[in-house]
Amino acid sequence: MARDDNQLGSFLRSRREKVDAASAGVIDTTRRRVSGLRREELALLAGVSPSYYTRIEQGRDRHPSREILEALARVLRLDDTERTYLWSLATPPLAPADTHTAPDHTVRPGVLSLLERWADLPAFVIGPNRDVLAATALASQVNPAWSPGHNLIEFTFLDPRAPEIYPDWEDITRQAVAGLRATAAARSAEPDAFVARLRQRSETFRALWDSHDVYDRVTGEKRLYVNGIGVLHLAFETFALAGPEGHVLYVYFPQPGSTDDAALRSLA
Secondary structure: OOOOOOHHHHHHHHHHOOOOOOOOOOOOOOOOOOOOOOHHHHHHHHOOOHHHHHHHHOOOOOOOOHHHHHHHHHHHOOOHHHHHHHHHHHOOOOOOOOOOOOOOOOOOHHHHHHHHHOOOOOEEEEOOOOEEEEEOHHHHHHOHHHOOOOEHHHHHHHOOOHHHHOOOHHHHHHHHHHHHHHHHHHOOOOOHHHHHHHHHHOHHHHHHHHOOOOOOOOEEEEEEEEOOOEEEEEEEEEEEOOOOOOOEEEEEEOOOOOHHHHHHHHHO
């Protein structure tokens, strides 16, 4: 499937269509037939000429100035993660990407040693494309996706077990795709081959990717169905591991003294 070569324009259009015109200060006495802001309305609110903004959205200007991007981000009410993604789309790479460089799946020995000591917690390390690179034994028992050799996003969208394991599957899918975009922004690169493969294999993934939502949950809670246990409620924290590999450590844990805590201890 063809890649969208105008990511900046597509992202701006998707955000423009989500802004409520009235709350943005647009006074319109006519019956609106479009969702969100029109191009010329966004341009005027941001102090940019409509013709120049059209050039940006159509991909005829790929690198607008920081001042213009700031003005657009203000009107579109982008949060910090969305702003970072916007900058990454508008900033030319310092050097051509080496498409032949394989991702580094080597987890540092010290991190592996920590995982071995955490026998009572589901914890695992992922790479930028959400490949599980290392995990505690308990992680694999709680969720088969949390096992080395699996990919969290491929499991979520392609494995028939996913909707049962994730009672909140629809929310999980949205978070997974939006988080992948956030990772792409942080690393100033879009995982083209990985995304293209998922777009072909999953209509749900394709629709969510094309919505251009971008945010990252670095902490939160998740419900998981575990055979023989039932539904577990677990909180999680994430820790970015220093280094160029882009590895992230996920640690899940129950509320102390809760029934989830007792169930997780029995499973361990």
